[in-house]
Amino acid sequence: MIGVIGGTGLTEPVFLKNVKIVPVPTPYADLAVDVTTGTVGHHPVAFIARHGRGHRVPPHRVNYRANLWALREAGVLAVVGVNAVGGIHARTAPGALAVPKQIIDYSWGREHTFFADGLESVTHIDFTQPYDERMRQLLLASVGDIEVWDGGVYACTQGPRLESAAEVRRLQRDGCDMIGMTGMPEAALARELELPYACLALSVNWAAGLTDEAISMQAIGRVLHSGMARVLSVLERAIVRHGAVG
Numbered sequence: 460m461i462g463v464i465g466g467t468g469l470t471e472p473v474f475l476k477n478v479k480i481v482p483v484p485t486p487y488a489d490l491a492v493d494v495t496t497g498t499v500g501h502h503p504v505a506f507i508a509r510h511g512r513g514h515r516v517p518p519h520r521v522n523y524r525a526n527l528w529a530l531r532e533a534g535v536l537a538v539v540g541v542n543a544v545g546g547i548h549a550r551t552a553p554g555a556l557a558v559p560k561q562i563i564d565y566s567w568g569r570e571h572t573f574f575a576d577g578l579e580s581v582t583h584i585d586f587t588q589p590y591d592e593r594m595r596q597l598l599l600a601s602v603g604d605i606e607v608w609d610g611g612v613y614a615c616t617q618g619p620r621l622e623s624a625a626e627v628r629r630l631q632r633d634g635c636d637m638i639g640m641t642g643m644p645e646a647a648l649a650r651e652l653e654l655p656y657a658c659l660a661l662s663v664n665w666a667a668g669l670t671d672e673a674i675s676m677q678a679i680g681r682v683l684h685s686g687m688a689r690v691l692s693v694l695e696r697a698i699v700r701h702g703a704v705g
Contacts, residue, residue: 460503461701462535462654463694464526466641467543468661468683470514472497472506474691483529487570488522492529499695502702505533509540509641518618518640524570527648537594537655539697540645541690542613543683545666545674547627548636550608553682555662556689557608558598562589563635564643566617571644573651582651589646594657601696605689611636613658615643624668638666659693661686 465472472478475497482491495506507526510516530538546552574582599609614630616622618640622630630638637660649656663682664674 460505460534460536461698462505462507462530462533462538464507464509464530464538464540464645466509466541467514468663468687469541469690470508470510470512472504474499474695475504475506481533483532485525485528485532487528488525492522492525494529494533496533499698500702502698504698505530505535519566519569521641522570523645523648524573527645527652527654528573531652531654535654537591537701538649538657539594539598539694540642540656540658541694542639542642542658542660543663543679544613544637544639544660545621545664546637546662547614547631547666547669548611551611551637551660551662553662553664554686555608556602556605556686556693557611557637557660557662558595559611559613559637559658559660560588560590560595560609561612562615562642562646563612563633564615566615566640566643568617569644571647573648584647584650586647586650589650590657591655594655597697597700598657598659598693601693601700603692603696605693607693611660613642613660614638616640621674622667627666627668630666637662659690661690
């Protein structure tokens, strides 16, 4: 079964049928995590809204550990994270889709590992390639006639505020191509649980300082509304492909 973590713009599993909500207890939260299960065709899917119902949980307060643990407990074998990002590169103009290949983590203070307490030995994971290549190729094979960039570096900032123009210039110098607030520690936690993970990113605005206009939540909302249909199209095809190959 494939798991989908929906971000800004994908807070409801509108692409699923036969929907059920399954509370899944985890060691990382007092309350169970609500995992929504359903189907695309006859293929089972598990869905979590990263920011909770009603989009109320800010990026630095998301319980990434509980979310990933709950998906694994629900029987998920691979995960797609859907992320709204700000564009830096010409290939990440507003409305563009990307399947990034690398990530740089600028976040701080988040519970970023399962390997913290009660260990028999210190545990390190290989994170050279932060996204699972087979999952990346699954997404890229599912785009149909939709233009999607194969590549790019995702910069994960702390949020919830947007970045300053100087910070964006720094990220450009670091080689980043898009900016989000939720890509980490999600990708690393998935790797620790041995869950193949890839990101499908929708660019919803130019990053700060790249245009003369202030960033508008209304404008972002319009891009989310128009771009989410393409995101769902790629997701649905990827779910069917994943189910067909097991």
